[in-house]
Amino acid sequence: MSFSIGIVGLPNVGKSTLFKALTKKPVDIGPYPFTTIHPNVGVVQVPDERLEKIAEIIKPEKVTPTIIEFIDIAGLIKNSHKGEGLGNQFLAQIRNCDAILEVVRAFEDPKVENVLGEINPEKESEIIKTELLMKDLETLEGLLSKLAKDFKKDKKAAKKFELLKKIKDNLAQGKLISEINLSDEEKLEIKEYQLLTQKPILYLLNTNGKCSLPGVEHLKMNLKEEEEISEFSEAERKEFQITSRLDQLILSCYNILDLITFFTVAGGKETRAWTLKKGLKAPDAGGVVHTDFKEKFIRAEVVNWQKLVEAGNWLKAREKGLIKTVGKDYVVEDGDVIEFKV
Ligand SMILES: Nc1nc2c(ncn2[C@@H]2O[C@H](COP(=O)(O)OP(=O)(O)O)[C@@H](O)[C@H]2O)c(=O)[nH]1
Ligand SMILES: [Mg+2]
Missing domain, CATH: 3.10.20.30 (Beta-grasp domain)
Incomplete structure (x- = not known):
């Protein structure tokens, strides 16, 4: 079992560039050089020095890192939730992911069409947020009208109706589900619906200049540079002292999912890292x-x-x-x- 990260954002912000950089990333251990399962789905290793240190003393035949999946989801646009630009299909792909990595355009390049018409990370993330919220609202409305039919007879359905209604009201005020104060029990109760705004989001500003996205956790990286760097071998990187920040990005994704790593040594045969929810x-x-x-x-x-x-x-x-x-x-x-x- 592995966890998956959906790369989400407007068109032309650098999502596929990031995906390509991840796919070309040189890997030195394990049976998973980046594997492309599907044109837009790939598996990457979670970098972990601890695994290498354990392997140094155990000297196993095989060292296997733990993995994480990235999915390059086609660009969302305004009104994707209504089906604009095949929107509903993309939103359904996000549903299957465990977390969202939102790429925000913060690079200027007249050669690359800018859908938003300006560099404005706040406005851009607001558009995506609205699409996710609207899609969840739509899902909840459907669920509520189904529940409304039998909740008078059924106590459990009545309780669920109340919970979904509370969530819907919060969404209508612009709150993401992850921002609503829900008990662990309530979170578990709604998990089956795979609501989009319940998923953790990590923002990634694609830039090499100064800019920020106030109020939310974000990383800044230049994705075009990362893609170029990913062409270099490990030896070339050492020689030219080039450092990539992709490992840091992978670890940040791992962290927002609230995951930990444990290891097994299989009596010395295989040293392996595994992923577990905290x-x-x-x-x-x-x-x-x-x-x-x-x-x-x-x-x-x-x-x-x-x-x-x-x-x-x-x-x-x-x-x-x-x-x-x-x-x-x-x-x-x-x-x-x-x-x-x-
Ligand atoms: N100048 C510049 N161009 C970039 C950068 N990142 C991506 N691009 C270019 O923008 C275009 C669209 O990028 P792509 O990754 O396909 O965008 P997507 O639609 O979000 O998948 C491509 O031509 C990229 O080479 C960047 O950081 N700087
Ligand atoms: Mg793309």
Whole structure:
């Protein structure tokens, strides 16, 4: 299972340029050089120095990083939610993503048509926000009218109706679902609808100049430069001292999804990184590795990656008492190395 990031924005802002830069990124370990599953869907490695450090002491046959999926979604325009420019199709693609990476145009180039007609990150992000909000409103209206039919007979439906109504009212005032104060229970309740504005958003200003997007978390990168850099090999990058910021972008995407990484060493055969939602427990981590490891979970042995590296190997870590045995209720921490016992 992997998590996916939808690259979203107006046309001609640099979405495909970013996608191309990601696809060409040189990779040095693992079985996943960037894999293009579909013309607009690709898998990239999540960079992680810890994995390399663990591999240095374990010396496995195979090192496998964890991955994240990027989807190059065609440009949204005003009224996409009404189906303008095939809009509904693109909005449906966003529905399947776990988070949104919104590319905002902040570069001047008379050769590249500017749909907005000006450089104005705030106005541009407002247009996208409106499209996402309108689409969610439409979805909620549909759900509410369905529920309205039977909520008088059914208590559960009545409760759901109230919740969806509350959310709809907030959306109508311009609030994203992620900005509404919802309990964990309520969030879970609406998860099945895959509402667009419930997804975390990371903004990326495509620029090499000065500009910003006040009030929201954003990164600034020059995507055309990144695409050019991605043509260079690792050796050329070292020689010319060129640094790419794509790794930082990938990590930021990983972070907005609230993910952590844990590692397995498979008795020395394969050192591998895995992705887990923050707050989940040892059997859930087991389930990520192998379906059986969740159902048949008995206990696990856990050691922090750094402690393992300092100890030199699993046996020495055990001798030093660094490996703890944990049960079903153990909440997995970022950087744990886990050996499942089933
Ligand atoms: N000058 C300049 N051009 C860019 C930059 N990023 C993308 N472009 C160009 O803008 C055009 C549209 O980019 P593209 O990535 O296809 O936009 P998309 O519609 O958002 O996918 C292409 O010709 C790119 O080379 C940039 O940072 N500076
Ligand atoms: Mg494109």
